[in-house]
Every structure is written in structure tokens, then in C-alpha cells.
Amino acid sequence: MSFLVLDPTPEKAPPQGQLAPRLASLEGKTVGFISNGKEGTKGFFSHLERLLREEHGVGQVVSRTKSNYSAPADAAIVAETKGWDAVISGIGD
Amino acid sequence: MPLSSRTYEAHDIGAVQELYHSNGWTDGLPIVPPTGEAVEACLDWAMMPPDQLIGIEPVRGLPVTAEKLAINAVMAGCLPMHFPVVVTAWTAMMQEEFLMHGATASTGGCAVLVVLNGPIRLELGASGGFNALGNSDRATAVIGRAIRLCLINLLDVRPGSIDRSTLGHPGKFSYCVAEDEEDTSWLSLSQQRGLPREASAVTVMAAGAPRQIMNEWTTRPEEILETFAAEMRANLRHYSIHPGNYALVIPKQLRDHLQAAGWSKSDIAAFIHERARIHRREWAEVGKGAVVRDRGDSVYPAMESSDQLLVVAAGGPAGGFGAVIPPWLGNKSHAVTLAIGACVDCEPPK
Numbered sequence: 369m370s371f372l373v374l375d376p377t378p379e380k381a382p383p384q385g386q387l388a389p390r391l392a393s394l395e396g397k398t399v400g401f402i403s404n405g406k407e408g409t410k411g412f413f414s415h416l417e418r419l420l421r422e423e424h425g426v427g428q429v430v431s432r433t434k435s436n437y438s439a440p441a442d443a444a445i446v447a448e449t450k451g452w453d454a455v456i457s458g459i460g461d
Numbered sequence: 462m463p464l465s466s467r468t469y470e471a472h473d474i475g476a477v478q479e480l481y482h483s484n485g486w487t488d489g490l491p492i493v494p495p496t497g498e499a500v501e502a503c504l505d506w507a508m509m510p511p512d513q514l515i516g517i518e519p520v521r522g523l524p525v526t527a528e529k530l531a532i533n534a535v536m537a538g539c540l541p542m543h544f545p546v547v548v549t550a551w552t553a554m555m556q557e558e559f560l561m562h563g564a565t566a567s568t569g570g571c572a573v574l575v576v577l578n579g580p581i582r583l584e585l586g587a588s589g590g591f592n593a594l595g596n597s598d599r600a601t602a603v604i605g606r607a608i609r610l611c612l613i614n615l616l617d618v619r620p621g622s623i624d625r626s627t628l629g630h631p632g633k634f635s636y637c638v639a640e641d642e643e644d645t646s647w648l649s650l651s652q653q654r655g656l657p658r659e660a661s662a663v664t665v666m667a668a669g670a671p672r673q674i675m676n677e678w679t680t681r682p683e684e685i686l687e688t689f690a691a692e693m694r695a696n697l698r699h700y701s702i703h704p705g706n707y708a709l710v711i712p713k714q715l716r717d718h719l720q721a722a723g724w725s726k727s728d729i730a731a732f733i734h735e736r737a738r739i740h741r742r743e744w745a746e747v748g749k750g751a752v753v754r755d756r757g758d759s760v761y762p763a764m765e766s767s768d769q770l771l772v773v774a775a776g777g778p779a780g781g782f783g784a785v786i787p788p789w790l791g792n793k794s795h796a797v798t799l800a801i802g803a804c805v806d807c808e809p810p811k
Contacts, residue, residue, distance in 0.1 A: 369473060369474075370470060370471065370472045370473065371470070371471045371473075371474070371476075371477050371494045371496060372468050372469070372470055372496060372497065373468065373469050373470075373471060373477055373480070373481075373494045373495050373496055374464065374466040374467070374468055374469075374495045374496070374497065374500060374532045375466045375467040375468075375469070375532070376466075376481075376486050376495065376529065376532045376533050376536060376610070376614040376615075377486065377529075377614045377615070378523065378524075378529065378615060379466065379467060382521055382522075382523055383521075383522060407752075436560075436563075436793060438560060438562075438563030438564070438566075438567055438790065438793045438794075439520075439560055439562075439563055439793070440520055440562075
């Protein structure tokens with residue numbers, strides 16, 4: 369006995385996010401960090417900030433932490449990213 | 462309106478199983494072949510066209526249609542009469558306060574607990590008696606399984622993909638319980654949460670595995686409930702200090718003692734709210750001293766208020782057992798209760 373059966377998935381690929389264009393240089397740029405607020409992010413981001421400032425000449429680092437580490441970034445943080453040259457989002461467990 | 466999903470031909474039942482398993486479309490168990498006829502029967506029962514939009518997953522903006530829910534419900538073993546429950550549970554899960562993406566993606570590994578209330582339990586033969594949190598009956602087994610298959614196939618909540626659970630728990634196969642409304646004088650869970658008794662309803666909660674307790678050596682409500690509270694304190698110490706929805710499942714033997722003493726669900730919730738709390742310094746006793754810091758004297762209740770406790774009458778008639786079902790992660794996700802057949806975003810009539 370043969371069966372005609374149906375595809376249980378959406379079949380269409382979900383909309384994908386798009387990466388911002390790569391910066392030619394980090395010199396003097398403003399880089400934003402978005403942390404999920406977990407303990408493991410603290411050491412990681414502080415080390416990364418030092419690397420960016422000392423080895424890549426980043427002008428300013430702005431650190432923001434989500435109010436709920438299991439939800440998307442707060443609207444205010446997303447709005448703020450428009451003023452940054454680059455964004456690094458990280459989770460820590 | 463015809464179904465729009467892609468069809469596949471499989472030559473026999475074994476080929477159906479291999480088709481679905483090899484595409485990653487199952488939970489590892491055999492599925493019921495979702496034929497057009499079976500899927501249309503579900504949609505007809507619920508009076509839904511295939512393209513009816515049940516909701517949009519709020520984080521990634523993915524539409525969820527009745528046709529795709531019905532395909533997965535058939536795969537799980539649902540009959541048409543089970544399908545409205547699956548639709549309502551999914552509608553509830555897509556409410557913003559449930560935080561479905563976080564709850565289903567988290568390393569914390571919770572499952573979606575579904576509690577059934579109202580007349581539909583009897584229509585479906587959903588039992589809140591023996592083995593209530595296990596394989597108690599066909600209806601709760603297949604409804605709970607449908608919730609998980611829909612997550613896997615509609616939102617890619619597969620282990621290692623969206624689902625990043627470290628451990629998970631067996632409730633991720635199926636986690637559905639019907640309240641035993643006939644054998645209790647208490648208000649049902651959905652009544653406690655504001656719905657009329659005659660409404661059939663679904664409550665969803667992002668939930669950890671049940672933690673079973675036992676106290677057969679007293680009839681005093683305070684002593685019985687102290688055992689439940691102690692298990693909640695253990696969860697606060699060993700798992701998470703965040704307050705949120707907890708569920709207590711209270712079978713008949715302990716329930717009878719509480720009811721005989723005149724304790725309502727609200728009385729139980731008020732007592733539990735007072736007793737289920739710990740000092741932060743207790744974390745040092747269980748190996749978590751590093752995060753006590755200077756806040757050792759701070760008190761952490763299991764719930765922000767007594768109405769966060771979901772008390773469910775269910776379980777077999779004998780045995781002084783009960784269960785505490787802890788939240789995934791405190792208030793990150795809130796339990797949602799919806800009536801079956803109710804519209805959650807309809808405009809009122811003008």
C-alpha cells in the first residue's frame with residue numbers, strides 16, 4: 369500500500385538577517401557590545417574591549433546589557449545601535 | 462480550499478517512517494502518515510481553512526498556519542477531535558508573555574506543560590487519574606506529542622539547532638495533563654485563572670521536570686504543604702532562585718485531607734507563598750557560595766505573589782504523593798491560559 373504524505377515543515381526558508389558591510393578599519397570607530405547579562409560575558413567583553421582599544425585603535429566602546437537574557441535585545445538598545453559603527457553581540461553561560 | 466503542502470509518495474509504511482526520520486521530521490518515534498485526508502479531517506473538525514493564520518512566532522516572525530499544525534498533529538497520533546486543543550495550546554504559546562523562543566531554545570531544557578480543563582477533557586477521554594503525569598491516556602499523550610513535533614518542524618526546535626538544551630527532560634516527548642475536576646471540590650485551574658467553569662481551556666507553562674514528594678504520615682494541611690514547600694525550596698537552592706510560575710499536582714489522597722480541612726486552592730497558594738522562600742546565603746550550603754556575595758540575608762520567594770502558583774488536582778486515588786513542577790527560569794516566561802475556540806485578537810462587535 370503506497371501513501372501520499374505531506375511535508376510538515378514551513379517549506380519556505382525563514383527571513384535571514386543581513387550582516388552590515390565590513391569596516392575598512394576599526395581606527396577611531398565606535399563599537400557597541402550587547403551582552404545577555406550572564407556571568408560569563410563579563411570577563412569576555414572586558415578582554416575584548418582591551419584588545420579593540422589597544423590593538424585596533426577603537427575610539428569608543430559602548431556596553432549594553434539586555435534586560436532579559438532569553439529575549440531579543442530591548443528596543444532602546446536596538447535603536448542605539450544606529451549610532452555605532454559595529455556591534456558585537458554575545459552570550460555567556 | 463486545497464492543501465498547499467508539498468506531497469511525497471512512499472511505497473509502504475516503512476518507507477513513510479524512513480522518509481520522515483531521514484529528514485529530521487520526528488521526535489525519534491514512529492509517526493502516523495499525514496495524508497491529505499487525515500489532515501483535512503482535522504481542519505474540518507476545527508472549521509479552519511488550511512491557510513488560517515494561527516499566529517506569528519514573535520522573535521523570528523515565522524507564520525504558523527492551521528495546515529502545518531494539522532500535519533504535525535496527525536503525525537503525533539491526533540484524531541480530529543484533539544486538534545482544537547493543539548491549536549489553542551499553540552495560540553497560547555505564541556502570546557508574548559510566554560516567550561516561546563527563549564523557552565524552547567534555552568540551555569535550561571524545559572518542556573511545554575499543557576493542562577486541560579473543562580468539558581473537552583471528558584469528550585476526549587483525557588484522564589486526570591492514574592499515572593496522570595505519565596502515559597495516562599491517548600488524548601494527553603498525542604496532544605503533548607503534537608506540541609513537540611510542531612516545535613521541531615515549524616520552528617526548527619531540533620536538538621543542536623534552535624533547541625540548545627543541555628539535558629532536556631522526558632516531558633519533551635509529551636507533557637500534558639488533564640485536571641480531575643470531577644473528584645474535587647476545588648475550582649479548576651482555568652477557573653482560578655479567570656475563565657468560566659463551562660469553558661474548555663488550555664494552560665501552557667514552560668516547565669521543568671516534575672519533582673515528586675511523599676507525605677503519608679499526617680492529615681494536617683500545614684504539614685502536607687510544608688513537604689511541597691520544602692521541595693520548592695530545594696529547587697530554589699539547587700536550580701534557580703528566580704521567582705515565577707510553579708505548578709503543584711495534588712492527587713486524591715492528599716487532596717482529600719486538604720479539602721476536608723476546608724482549604725481552597727487560594728489558601729494553599731497563600732501558605733506556599735509564605736513557606737517557599739530561601740535566604741541567598743543558603744546557596745553557600747550547596748556549592749554556590751561564589752554568587753552569594755554580600756546579599757546573604759536577602760530573601761528569595763519562589764513566587765512573586767500567590768497567584769503565580771498553579772494548583773492542579775490530578776493523580777491516582779491512592780498514595781500520599783504529589784509533584785512540584787518548577788518553572789523553566791522564573792519570570793522569563795509566564796503561564797498562559799486560553800479558552801478553546803476563543804479568539805485572542807478579534808475586535809469586539811461594533
